[in-house]
Amino acid sequence: MSALGSSLRAALERSWYSAGGAWWPLRPLAWLFRAVVAVRRNAYGRGWLDAVEVGAPVLVVGNITVGGSGKTPLTLALIERLKGRGLQVGVVSRGYGGKAATYPLEVTPDVSPARCGDEPLMIARASGVPVVVDPRRPRGARRLVEHNGVDIVLADDGLQHYALARDGEIAVTDARRGLGNGWMLPAGPLREPASRLDEVDLSLTHGADGDFWLVPGTVHGIVSGTQRELVDFLETPVHAVAGIGDPARFFAMLREAGLDVIEHPMPDHHEYAGTHIRFAEDYPVLMTDKDAVKCAALADARHWRVGTTLVFSDRAARRVDTLLDRLCRHARGAKEAVSQ
Structure with missing residues (x-):
């Protein structure tokens, strides 16, 4: 992205999450976007557009706002909970930022x-579970x-991808930023109206005093693999890249650790x-x-x-x-039906 594009995006995001509301010139576009979203959702709801079943239960983890809200850490936590129930889990993702020659692309650690x-x-x-990237998520999930x-598919950031039929939905909202100014794109950060949160199986907030939060763990050398604790970095300033x-959430976590x-950023x-x-001061990064x-x-040793x-x-x-137990029963029932 060019410097001009980055500056414009930063200015937009500041307006989305400020008390001043939406820029007036963008409000008509937001109304138009809201109408398009409603028509598309209605088309899937009435069956005019097909949602594809993939042969196993699908749990979608997503949000209704642009930007990070903690979906990926939550997805990892859900994987561990499902593995603990004895299920084979897989993850399908659009693969934002990646460009492969062909899809679906199976993601191995060395890709x-x-x-x-x-x-x-x-x-x-x-x-360590199978992960497949495909802009056409039903194909990747299949x-x-x-x-x-796999017995159950987790769709990472697929709440608005209605072409993929789903058996459960979890929406995540950042506790600090919330829904911003409450406007739809491009006047605000919303991909769908706030009322969409009333329709999902679980609406979770990420942050202090929310439904879940992140605590810092072990620090790993990117080159060496050496393990240290955050307290080992108290003696000198550190560069923090996110x-x-x-x-700001990452920076705040480091500051809370002292x-x-x-x-x-x-x-x-x-x-x-x-x-x-790489920075002029020879501090840890x-x-x-x-x-x-x-x-x-x-990277290097810093x-x-x-x-x-x-x-x-x-x-x-x-x-x-409770949600995972329901999906597990569904998954086991689907496996039994196939084996008979």
Whole structure:
């Protein structure tokens, strides 16, 4: 993205999440976008457009706002909960930011993020489950079922992809930013009206006092693999690099751990060059897991990735487990039907 494009996007996002409301020139476009969304949703709801069944239960994890809200960490936590129930899990993703020659693309730990996107590669490396990238999500999900033999499919960031039939939906909202100014794109950050949250199986907030939050874990050397703790970085300032939907969340987490942070926010899904992560001061450079998958070839001994652990509130954990138990019963019933 050009410098002008990045500046315009930054200005738009500031207006989306400011108290001043939406820019007047964009409001007619927002009304038009809202109408298009309603017509499309109605077409799938009435059966005029087909939602494709893939042969296994599908759980969609998404949001109704543009930008990061914690979907990927939640997806990883759901994978572990489903694996603990004895199910074979797979993940389908659009693979935002990746460009492959052919699809569907199975994401292995050694695939370049330039082909598959940063988040699918991060999920594949962290979870060990099959991950398939395909702009046509039903085709990718079918590959997981037919080729990888998964019992349940998690669709990462697919809430608005109605062509993929689903058996459950989880919508995630960032607790700090909320729904911004409440306007639809491009006047605000909403992909769908706020009322959409009333229709999903679970609407979860991510952040302090929310339904789930992230706590920092072990810090890993990107080149060496050496493991350290955040307290080991208290003696000197650190450069913090974050190319996620809300970089401020990462910086705040480091500060809450007592670190002296020099912030380097980047656009979400940023394409890194060496100059973006090398600085004049010879301080440690800390970054998110998502950024680290794209910076491995650029990193040196100063560069570290900060692992995180997701924690559910008690109430949210019960609600999540209830939904997963229902989907597990569905998955086992589908397997029994096929075997008979």
